[in-house]
Amino acid sequence: GKKIKFYPKIIFPQKSKDLEEKYHPKDFKEYKKVKFIEENLFFDLLKGKLSESDILRNYNQYTFIKGLLMRESYNIDVNFGENIIPNNSVNRITNETEGIFYTSGNEFKNMGLFFLVEFMDEDYKPIVKAAIKFLKDRGFGRDISTGKGQFDYFIDEEYSLNHYEGNYFVTLSRFIPNSDDLAHINEFASYEIDSKRGKSSSNEIRKQIRFFKEGSVFPDYKKYYGRNVSSGKVNPAIEYGFAFPLKCSLEEDK
Structure with missing residues (x-):
């Protein structure tokens, strides 16, 4: 059937306190829980055709389900989140039997995940395809020996993102800045900071990595942003921190 893509909620420069004072508290409280925005909404926001104020002003015309914001109400039961x-x-x-212990995992109902890859060199395409097929055969994540982490996939090579003009960009991925990136962040940037501390298969606790969250907005001044960070000594790993930037012209609040 029809597949609907969702993108990260854009972190606008507009202050939350100002919006909270201007619009209905119940609508604003629910809007704060939005994590992902339907594709057509996301790109209207990206191009400056729509603002957060426009959404909150007519919030009863939108549908909010499980952290997802969309224009239409679809007759399908969806759910995602962590299960124990x-x-x-x-x-x-x-x-x-000596006792009971608990493990956590992610569960999806009538939903799936997608990711985007931009190839600067077409020679890497078969390598990426082979890696995805390997993960499908092997399993992805924890407890693959017990059958978890199984998935099916398809590759949509026709899907592409339009490139817009603008002095800022929204990152679709976690962004670990380098010193040059930090030097260019100004008062108009809008972001949230999160962190991750991974653990290896040998139970080594890796160092904590801080990054800008998906949906953060920054000044646009070059093509590539971010860096990879090495983490772990016993079982070395790489934390990917390059931004996936989309230029934007964000509508000013009205």
Whole structure:
């Protein structure tokens, strides 16, 4: 059937306090819970055809479900989030149950995930395709030995993003800035900071990595932003931190 893509909620320069004072508290409280915005809404915001104030002014015309904001109401039951699963701990010598422990995982209902890749060199396409196929055969994430992390996929090579003009950009990915990036951040940038501390298969706790969240807005002055960061000594890993920038002309609040 029809597939609807959602993009990260844009973090506008407009102060939340100003919006909260201007619009209905119930609408604003619900809007703050939005994590992803339907594709057509996202690009209207990106091109400056729509603002947050426009959305809040007519909020009853939009649909909000499980952190998703959309223009239409679709007759389908969707859900996503973390689930907690109980597991039995078994003594491998006596084969007796010794207790219960819990593991967490992500669950999706009538939904899936997608990601975008921009190829600067077409020679990398077969490498990426082979890597995705390998992950499908092997499983992705934790507990793959017990059958978790299985998935199906398809590649839409016809889908492409339009490039707009603007003095700012929205990042679709986590963004770990380098010193040059930090020097260009001005008072008009709008962002949220998050962090990640990973753990290896040998239970090594890797160093904490801070990054700008998806949807953050920054001045546009070059083509590539960000850097990769090495993390871990026993089982080294790389935290990917290059921005996926889309130029934008954000509508001023009215």
